[in-house]
Amino acid sequence: MRPGARSLAHGRWTPLWFLAPAVLTLLIVGIYPTIFALVTSFRRYNITRPRDGFPFVGFENYRAVLSDQTFWDTLSRTAGFFLTVIPIQLALGLVIALLLHRPGWGFLRALARVSLVVPLATTYAVVGLLGRLVFNRDFGVANWFIGWFGFQPVDWLGSPSLAFAAIATMDVWQWTPFCALIFLSGLSMVPMEIEEAARLETRSPLALLRHIQLPYLLPGLTAILILRSADVLKLFDMVFTMTRGGPGAATELISVYIQRVGFRIFDLGTASAQAILLLVLTIILSRLYIRFLYREISA
């Protein structure tokens, strides 16, 4: 405890009064529904067949989910999506961060830095709508672009692998700036004297990156990996508006799939079991996040 804080004595219940409104609210809007989902996950709960009632069925939903090939396919597709976008986002993000960190081109540099905020703020659903226009088979600008390199126009959203590439492209557009800005803040943590001295020692930017800047980039890298994986598990809006998970199930990531089971098939028991499993995965991720990134606060 810092010496300044010690003298701020307070009554035993004082913190409670300040905390209670927020904590009670989150209990009601966050925890209560979660418990309700947990209970639902042990029931047969199809609201298109209310006459069957909603009987408790023990672990039947979980057994069904865990032996459901589609569920596992969806999870591995989600993992595949993460593994597709993250290397591109990291590499591009690092290059952009280095460009923004390097002295020179003052105004252009400031402009480029600010422009990175635009993709991050764009409504995810609108990114999907935009994706549908950009990747349109007949008049999309993506086909015009690949035409420059001598490729024939293709039906992006009609073919499974191309649709996957298309949603990955939109994700790369939206989230590369996130990586770039995190790396940039890491780069700006390198003490000026050390960086200047190193620049005199070596002319190679790669050596500078490897020996001086890399240690400052690692905490940001951890944050990116964990947050981006949570984001991919959450990813719904953009995919839903762009492809609805199609063609077939080619772009159906985990959140899109659970939404379909819950709100288009109306099998809420099974969907709840899937959601609870997703929640468990998320809790593991957030424990990792806390363990690696908030060490100083817990100490």
Next chain:
Amino acid sequence: MRRPLGRGLHGLGLLLTLVFALFPFYWMVSSSFKAQADLLASPPVWLFRPTLDHYAAIWADQKVTTAVVNSLVVASLTTLLAVVLGTPAAYALARFEFRGKADLWFWFISNRMISPIVLALPVYLLARQAGLLDTYLVLVLIYLTFTLPIVVWICTDQFRAIPPDLEQAARLDGARQFDVFWRIYLPLGAPGIAVSAIFSFIFSWNELLYALVLTRRDVQTAPVVATSFMSGYELPWGKIMATGTLIVLPVTIFALLVSRHMIRGLTMGATK
């Protein structure tokens, strides 16, 4: 001192970054001003005679304007509530020591990671039973699950930076705990509170899944209405892009205001 080649490449790289970041945005805005024939042209046209037809169509079709108003109401209300409920909690986390503080902090943080689909299912069932589907109330409440944590995180950070001496001096003068919060922390923490309010507005404004599941007609938000245009054979691209522009433009302006804090908002303060 620097080699001219390196400088040129640096400039080119920055230019490409700018194009990369802004092109889709530019494409959306410019498409919203294209006549239908220009929109469907192949190859795409770059120079065209701009038209306001699509915006006029949106204005005439009240669906979009109503939805924008709905979004505005929901995002403002949830932001206001988040600030009212969240700032006292942030003060307690910033200044008091108590048992379970770390656990509480972690609980707030983990809300950042949870997929909305996990809550959308039970909240849909609960709201259906309670007759709350398609009301402002249910959206405002469920949005608190992400707006409240962000206010708590950012304001805790901000309040920690306020010198404890101020509080001590006020307490010696006999100020009550609540007065300290009200007269010292709220005014001095105003910049952080503003940033957190802007973030919570942006996140609520951009949200689709909850709104899609929990609204039917009356309180559909702007992203839901934009999505609803995507059915039928001939898509009204101009109208879709004009709606998209109307949705994205206000939050982009907000985001530019807080651009320096963008990363803090998105990572919940883990990196600055």
